[in-house]
Amino acid sequence: MSAPATGVFTGGFSGADGNRLAADRFGEAGRPVLLLHGGGQTRHAWDATGTRLAQRGFQAWCMDQRGHGDSDWVESGAYDFTDFARDVVAVSDRITSDTGARPIAIGASLGGIASLLAEGQLRAGTLSALVLVDVTPRMDPSGVNKVISFMSDRIENGFATVEEAADAIARYLPHRKRPSNLDGLAKNLRRHADGRYRWHWDPRFLGGRHDREVEPHHIEDTLVAAARTLTLPVLLVRGGRSELVSDHHVEEFMSLVPHAQYADVEGAGHMVAGDRNDAFAGAVVRFLDRLEAA
Numbered sequence: 001m002s003a004p005a006t007g008v009f010t011g012g013f014s015g016a017d018g019n020r021l022a023a024d025r026f027g028e029a030g031r032p033v034l035l036l037h038g039g040g041q042t043r044h045a046w047d048a049t050g051t052r053l054a055q056r057g058f059q060a061w062c063m064d065q066r067g068h069g070d071s072d073w074v075e076s077g078a079y080d081f082t083d084f085a086r087d088v089v090a091v092s093d094r095i096t097s098d099t100g101a102r103p104i105a106i107g108a109s110l111g112g113i114a115s116l117l118a119e120g121q122l123r124a125g126t127l128s129a130l131v132l133v134d135v136t137p138r139m140d141p142s143g144v145n146k147v148i149s150f151m152s153d154r155i156e157n158g159f160a161t162v163e164e165a166a167d168a169i170a171r172y173l174p175h176r177k178r179p180s181n182l183d184g185l186a187k188n189l190r191r192h193a194d195g196r197y198r199w200h201w202d203p204r205f206l207g208g209r210h211d212r213e214v215e216p217h218h219i220e221d222t223l224v225a226a227a228r229t230l231t232l233p234v235l236l237v238r239g240g241r242s243e244l245v246s247d248h249h250v251e252e253f254m255s256l257v258p259h260a261q262y263a264d265v266e267g268a269g270h271m272v273a274g275d276r277n278d279a280f281a282g283a284v285v286r287f288l289d290r291l292e293a294a
Helices: 043-055 081-099 110-122 141-153 162-172 216-228 247-256 277-293
Strands: 023-026 032-036 059-063 104-108 129-133 189-191 197-199 234-239 261-265
Touching: 023 043, 032 043, 032 081, 032 110, 043 059, 043 104, 043 277, 059 081, 081 110, 104 110, 104 277, 110 129, 110 216, 129 277, 141 162, 162 197, 216 247, 234 247, 234 277, 261 277
Parallel strands: 032 059, 032 104, 104 129, 129 234, 234 261
Antiparallel strands: 023 059, 189 197
C-alpha cells in the first residue's frame, strides 16, 4: 500500500513544560523519525519529506515546535534553545514508549540546534541518529542577521493578503520560483481579528532568552561542546548556496564529529528542503538506508 500524500494529524505530544506540540504522522509503522523545522516555520515544511520517508518504510512525525504553527504558545516566554531541546527529549521518550525505538531526528536550523543540544548536552542516547540541515555550531553572523531581519520585518503589521506575504518571500528568496498556488504559504500564516495575516508563530520567540541574555560566543561554545560528545550516526546536509553555513563551518564541524557524513545540495540556500526537496530527500534517504543496512 502506498503512503498517504498528506500526514495524519495525531494530536501531537506533550512538551517538557506540559505544552502541547502538534504533529502529523506519515506512515503507520517502521523505524521512527522526528522532523523538526527551522525558526519561523511550521511542520508543513516537511510534508514532502514525510511522504518520501513513509514510502521508504519509515514512520515520520513532522512536529510544530513550541510557539510555532498549531503548537502552544508558552505563556512564560520560554524560548531559549535549551527549552526547544527539552521538548526533543520529552517527545523522544514518548515516541520510544510508543514504538520501542529511539527516533532519528532530522532538524533544520532551530530544529537542528534543539536536536544537537538534546543529544549532546542534555542526555546522550535521546536519539538513535541525527541529521543536521544547514546548521553547524558556528555560522555566518551576517546570514543569521539576514534571517532574523526578515522574520522581524512584519512582526507587528503583518500582511493585508497572502499574496503580499508571497511577494515579501520572493524578494527575500529571489533564487526560488514564486509558487502559483499559495496554499502551502497560507499554512504559515494566521489571520488575526484585524483581518491582517501574520506569521504562525509567537512573536516573543524572537525576543526569547536565546537572543537577549546569552552571549553569541557562549551559544557557539555550548554547541561546539555538544558536537564533540556525539557518538551516534550523524549526517550534515548543507545548502550549496547557504547564507549561514560556509565551507569553513563544514570543515570545523567535521573535525568536531569526525565520524559524521556530509552532503552538499547544489543550488539550495538555507531553506534546503524547500529549495530542492528531491535532492535533499535523496541525500537523507541514502543516509537512512545505510543505517538500516548496518
